[in-house]
Amino acid sequence: MRAVRLAPALGLLAMLAAGHARADTCTASMTDVLFTPVSPIGGANVTTTGTATVTCTWTGIGAIAPFLVLFPNVTVCLFLGNGTNSASTTPRQLKYGTQTLNYNLYTDASYAAAKIWGAPTVAATPTPIILTMTKGGTAGTLSQTVTVYGQLTADASLSAAKTAGTGSAMYTSDFGAGSAAMQYSFVLGGLPACLAGPVSALPFQARAEVINDCTISAGALAFPSGSLISNPVRATSSIAVACSPNAAYQISLNGGSVAGSVTARKMQNLASASNKVSYQLSNTLDGTLWGDGSGGTVMVTGTGDGSTQSVTVYGLVPSQSAVLPGSYKDTVTALVAF
Incomplete structure (x- = not known):
């Protein structure tokens, strides 16, 4: 009886061994x-x-x-x-x-x-x-x-x-x-x-x-109030620029929204558009005009180090007469190229 019961099992094992x-x-x-x-x-x-x-x-x-x-x-x-x-x-x-x-x-x-x-x-x-x-x-x-x-x-x-x-x-x-x-x-x-x-x-x-990268931001340049501009008026602000390490950059300033000129900037009276005040921007005290490189203006250059660097903007309102009292404004765009 044992031989009879074992035979099917042995047959199955043989089939498995010979199969796929x-x-x-x-x-x-x-x-x-x-x-x-x-x-x-x-x-x-x-x-x-x-x-x-x-x-x-x-x-x-x-x-x-x-x-x-x-x-x-x-x-x-x-x-x-x-x-x-x-x-x-x-x-x-x-x-x-x-x-x-x-x-x-x-x-x-x-x-x-x-x-x-x-x-x-x-x-x-x-x-x-x-x-x-x-x-x-x-x-x-x-x-x-x-x-x-x-x-x-x-x-x-x-x-x-x-x-x-x-x-x-x-x-x-x-x-x-x-x-x-x-x-x-x-x-x-x-x-x-x-x-x-x-x-x-x-x-x-x-x-x-x-990648090389730069970011730039600028603060407002506010000249002090005065009743007359019989003497030059000065003010400073800053531009913050951060560039990748070793990235050479240059910062240009456009001619502004009023005059559109880097050599003859104007601020406009907010209450009377026909009244304007001349002013200048430079990167050193009373230095060469800061612009876009045209008309004898210069651009500020530097090299990034990964941190935020501060660049001073020097503003000058030369003495001038017949200026209507009020608030004057111009919008200047700073651009960093790298």
Whole structure:
């Protein structure tokens, strides 16, 4: 009786051994993570995303189709190390020449330290990306995508970031064999941990395009009140300019809304448009007229260092007669070119 009961089981094992060969596999790819454009003077963290795609294929078992899945459950683990140009994962760094930028890659948009994408072998950042899939029934393929969140920190490394002359500069870090990998394991029941299975590289690049940038703002230039302009009247204000490190800039002033002339500026009486007062602007006390470079005027030049620089504007109302009492105004536009 035992021989009779064993025969069907032995026959099944023989059929499985001679049937369709099993080769359950997973593949993974990762898009590059690109921060662009990045301004060194933006003053805020810069965020971006990348996408990892995992595809797993179940070949199934049996002598003829449909081929049944023997191990329906798979766990896929995506591990991440330092990347090139980084000494650790806290923070990771992008590099251009000798300049570095601090950044990191995260498993969610909280950008919390506990969510830094890492690996169990990295004590500071032990959290990998873990995906699970289950394929019931017959052989086939399943895919999953996962979003990776990048954040470039608005710290001293960003405000000091230099570019290539008047162009942009690309700061990079590469991930490949030894720094980014996928490991997977198929099982019959439950879901395995990230401890065993085939391992393959997951190559991608993180990079940031740092651009030359400038911001400019100007305060009002207010001359003191007076009943007569029998003597010159002077006042000062300032222009605040912030430019990328090493970015050469020049600041021009247009001719104003009243006269439209950089060499013959006028302020207009707010109550009587036909009455005007002449005035001058310069970047030194009673110096060469500040304008747009035409008519003998000069433009103020400088070089950015990532911080806000203050440029003094000197105003002069020359002595003049027959001026109608009242408030006078002109609107001048300051332009920074870099």
